[in-house]
Amino acid sequence: MTAVQRVAIAGSGVAALAAAIQLAKAGVQVEVFEAKPELGTVGSGISLQGNALRVFDALGAWDDIRAAGFPFEGLTLRAPGPGAAVVAELPDVKSGGPDYPAAMGMPRADLARILFDHAVAAGARVRFDARVTGLRQTEQGVEVLVNDEPVGVFDLLVGADGVNSAVRELIGIETRPQPTGMGIWRAFVSRPADVPRSELYYGGRMYIAGYTPTGDNSMYAFLVEKAQDRSGVSEGEATRIMIDESRAYDGPWNSVRADLEAGAPANYTWFTQHLVEAPWNRGRVVIIGDAAHSCPPTIAQGAAQALEDALVLTELLVAADTLDQGVWDAFHARRLPRAGAVVSASVQLGQWQLDGDRDADAGGLIFGIAKKMAEPA
Template sequence: MATAVRLRQLGHTVKLIDIDPQWRVYGAGITVTAPTFRAFRRLGLFDRIVEHGACVIGHELFHYSGAPIHRFDDPELEPGLPAAGGIMRPVLHKIMSSEVRRLGVDVVLGVGAERIVNQPDRVEVTFTDGTTQSFDLAVAADGIYSKTRSMLFANAVTPTPNGQGSWRIVAKRPEGFTRTQFYVGHENLVGINAVSRDEVYLFILNPDPDRKWIEPAEQPAMVRALLADFGGAVAAIRDSVSQSSSIVYRPLEAALQPAPWHSGRVVLIGDAAHATTPHLASGAGSAVEDAMVLGEELERSGSDVPSALAAFTARRYERCRIVVESSLAIGAHQLARGPAARLGELMGAASHALAADY
């Protein structure tokens, strides 16, 4: 959707297809980092995200017992940009999909790409409804299990598990909550981030080498067990978890497609090219940055689409590699129960790299 918005802003005619006829979104809350806020501001959606989401002024680090360790006041990345924040995924989806439609994007739902054929001056796409259409450019944002990646790239990667699971639980926002909270020292890493004036989501990253399926009816008890040793605000949220709680669970995987990310006039973006684990909260932000850079390179290259796509990968690969590989390193460090100081170094180095402009 970010790419559709940006290309329409630049005057291009855009068709957006989504295989889901209801165009639904799954998940709980999403963390928005300062670099992601920067990308959303340049896309023109910042004010609406701030209005319907939440902003924080920094971070707090706690021992899992609830004892405070350190408080961080994060510097401004740009004037007026929050240090971090969050928003519910369905709310973000509504903001972005409304903008897509407002800008006149041709949205076709319940349709996928069945066949993609590159020609010297166009790309032909045959859709699952049997129709075929030609385009100057096809952008594949079809996720970590991208069919386009498998269809067009002989060296297509497959997602690799990192040995952890991710839980997200939506809860009432604690009184006086102004900073994202992290709880360390336990095999389960826990954090709390605001997603609205009234709500937070708590996340748990726990060892899960077997990638076990947890029945929804069993999930509240599992969450309470994973949080049994925790104090502070975590304890209050744990004790409020019930069968009616909003809980989302998934095993973690990552996939970094080698360069180039384009084949002829088809380009992979977002999770199709660089799916990451959530340790740096930069998956969605990287996708929005992709949209902005792709627009810039298309403007610079004019009608030479393959050159624009080559320049796009050249600008994006290293930054996205840092996100994916640093996130995996942080996860491996957590699984090894390494010292908290080293964890801080890994996160700090990656955050410093992402603070640089894309």
């Protein structure tokens, strides 16, 4: 017996689909409602730390994800300027444990497709063009409105609908993502043979320049700058700006620029951060993933934390007989301190760069968070 028999999930990102997989595998009737017309992905590639890979294994999706991604160990630091001299080769903490690579890069579209296929195979129903627009809670459950029409009464509604969560607003949580002061250019490009792992350049015109392999023949490259209003920039101008801003960086960046000059598109977003304080639920409605917390990708833990939210929540729901306060207390005790530590550290790393603090112990902070993440959620 599980604490819930029928669950609605808003969103179709990693947290939503992970929760759908685990609940459907346990025999729960799961309906996923996605506002977009199709399975969408924002951005080019994604970096996944070992603790995210450990969750994929629990979902039963690890073999497919490993085959579609590019696993690697360690991190290379390079200097800006001619030759892109290697400054250091750093080991990674294997935050997923010894059975998994330290990290992996993969195209976001491939990750979304794999998790979607596993959710459907487990028995979850997914509807697109289906925006959660309202809810009414009763003693028996929560009635969910989609596109302003009632779609049924559920034991639980999970709001996994991203940083601009509609469910978060519907249950009266006022916390919203706030800009951190940094913006990022991203492009999906080909991977040179001499890029076997993530590489970062500190200094030069950007706060950070880097790239992460996502496959044998692909990687995503990025430049982090002081946040600017780039809303009026055309697609062609975006590519030109990324080319110009990357000229301080040599080595594999020459290949990145060649792809951009050949037409690879660039996109721009601001870094934001937020953390909803406990409780993340209001009665039989709960938010997880980016709806509950978000952070800059300075330690690449965003997806991992969303996945852990889903895994812990579903573990507790499947183990309990009733959806009572004990379930929520256990959920918040396991998730809020961990997600909060990641948000705080991610924001701090960026702030040190904004402040030009050369004495900050960035390496120590990153290592400390990685050690925490090595302990299962």
